Amino acid sequence: MESKESTPRAAGALNHPDANEWIEFLYEETPAPRRRQIEAHIAECSSCASKLKSWRETMQSLDRYELPAVTRPKRSWVPAFRLAAAAAVVLAAGLGFVFGKRSTSSAEVEKLRHSVAQIELMLQSNQTLNISNSLFAATAAANEETIRLLADFAHSQDEKLLADRQSVGLVLQDFEARLTKVHHDLEIVAVNTQTGFQQTRRNLSELVSYFPPNAPPNIPVGPNNQK
């Protein structure tokens, strides 16, 4: 870290800037008033001026480390065209050599040159067409594949939905059957209970109206009344 007492202070000079102030100053983030103070200090303090010079030289050195722009390689079809054209020229030259042995008339040579040019054009147009066709076929295939995948996905989703509905239907049917059975059981319980209540009422009525043969009427029979 920067020492504030590393150099003798000139009369009337400011304190030496600290580390944070130096770094702000170097990267021009110092507020204007403080910047003017530091500049005045540097003008008076040779030690600080020397340090500042060496830091700035370092910053200039850092600027030398540049990086190349990132370029993404593009696929080029030009070499294929060139190779094809070269092959056509070689082929035509070979034919010309073979035929040239039989006839050396300038008309035939001119005709051969014309043929070579035509072959070159044909090759180029054919290759362009082939590339175009391949691209079209590749795109169409990719589209078909995408559509097929989408159709498969939709089909699987439909099947899943149908299966879910069926299972929900089965569960509902089971629930309904159980509900019917519970309802039936409750009806039986209700009928039995009603029958039981009626029977109990009848028994109680019979018990109230029951009189033993030797007992006087309205005198209850109990342990204290028995002899």
Place this chain on the structure above:
Amino acid sequence: MWRVKLESDPQAFADLMQRWHQPIHNLCARMVGGLHQAEDLAQAAFVRLYSARLTWQPEAKFSTFLWRIALNVCHDELRKTKRLGECSLDALEQDEAGLAGLPMDEPGPDAQLEQRELADEVRHALLKLAPHYREVVVLRHYEQLKFFEIAEVLGIAEGTVKSRMFEALNQLTRLLKHLDDRDDKKSWNPKNQPRELLAL
């Protein structure tokens, strides 16, 4: 970024990559020192960005988010390199040819060669800094972030950023002193390099 986050829009993500690929690539290159490695790391950073898109808060600055991700990727790589005991400088040699891709409109072959040598010296000096110093230098000096922005990216106090930058600048001054001497003398000889400084 919100389109990437909310709609996973591939075109929006492609636009983001187009805008940020070069800065992120440069950051990675200066952090790890190799151009090819930097390309891989930049790709990894964008993959991580896409994976982390749901964690991005719209009120936060996108660039801060992306710088942080890229730096994390670089630190992971540096840790991995260190753990495997690889010398990072070795990996760099293969990329020295990459520096040949610098602008070719220089005055002449000699000047270009000298430029490449100087750039290589600076690169080696940067790699000798500890990563927490190097990242501050790269973000401030090369990527031109303000100190408060670096503080946000690194999640540390602005004063700490300045202290680190000051220390890094002092270390670099010691490491690169011979370059300035060479400039002064204009007659530099590799055998005269202060090896004790390079060994720092």
